Amino acid sequence: DIQMTQSPSSLSASVGDRVTITCRASQSISNYLNWYQQKPGKAPKLLIYAASSLQDGVPSRFSGSGSGTDFTLTISNLQPEDFATYSCQQSFSSFYSFGQGTKLYIK
Amino acid sequence: EVQLLESGGGLVQPGGSLRLSCAASKFTFTNYAMNWVRQAPGKGLEWVALIVPSGGGTNYADSVKGRFTISRDNSKNMLFLQMYSLRAEDTATYYCAKGPGMVRGIGGRSIVDKGNGMDVWGQGTTVTVSS
Numbered sequence: 001d002i003q004m005t006q007s008p009s010s011l012s013a014s015v016g017d018r019v020t021i022t023c024r025a026s027q028s029i030s031n032y033l034n035w036y037q038q039k040p041g042k043a044p045k046l047l048i049y050a051a052s053s054l055q056d057g058v059p060s061r062f063s064g065s066g067s068g069t070d071f072t073l074t075i076s077n078l079q080p081e082d083f084a085t086y087s088c089q090q091s092f093s094s095f096y097s098f099g100q101g102t103k104l105y106i107k
Numbered sequence: 108e109v110q111l112l113e114s115g116g117g118l119v120q121p122g123g124s125l126r127l128s129c130a131a132s133k134f135t136f137t138n139y140a141m142n143w144v145r146q147a148p149g150k151g152l153e154w155v156a157l158i159v160p161s162g163g164g165t166n167y168a169d170s171v172k173g174r175f176t177i178s179r180d181n182s183k184n185m186l187f188l189q190m191y192s193l194r195a196e197d198t199a200t201y202y203c204a205k206g207p208g209m210v211r212g213i214g215g216r217s218i219v220d221k222g223n224g225m226d227v228w229g230q231g232t233t234v235t236v237s238s
Contacts, residue, residue: 098153
């Protein structure tokens with residue numbers, strides 16, 4: 001099984017900041033890495049697929065990069081609606097797995 | 108609007124069974140793999156199971172293998188999760204999620220598209236396993 005590890009587990013930032021969340025896979029997954037945003041009481045929302053492709057309707061302040069085992073999600077110019085939990089998910093194997101999540105708090 | 112609507116959650120005793128349903132609308136159901144993903148209270152997302160469009164291929168997380176069965180009725184655009192031998196640790200909100208689609212792999216065989224994520228999610232249904 002492929003294990004996904006995110007860091008940090010939580011992060012505080014201010015509106016207008018730029019933040020980076022990291023996701024590491026236990027083996028190479030090429031670029032088969034997706035990022036989701038989840039707000040309390042709501043379903044997850046796909047933000048980025050294939051490591052760096054922005055899902056339709058997602059603001060361009062979200063970006064993703066990486067390949068192999070190391071990936072990053074960057075949010076530029078943080079907006080109030082961006083404070084949420086972010087999770088990575090590998091789709092290299094059809095036995096999917098998620099990272100444990102990173103909660104982004106308002107400072 | 109593309110929509111997924113789960114139902115069937117509830118309170119069940121340890122060792123009991125429950126069947127979750129997910130009604131899909133406004134997309135070509137037979138073009139996509141479908142998934143169940145769960146989230147225990149205060150915890151992260153855990154993928155549970157995947158089924159290919161034909162229903163002829165399924166994958167399960169180790170934590171549910173042998174106890175849960177994913178299935179679909181393409182004539183009714185419905186996805187199901189039959190859960191047996193439920194444990195306290197199965198307590199969670201269960202989401203159905205659409206995708207990915209299928210692509211041609213080596214030898215022309217249809218395979219799940221690795222390069223896409225789960226792009227539509229239902230609102231979730233809550234399963235509580237407790238005596």
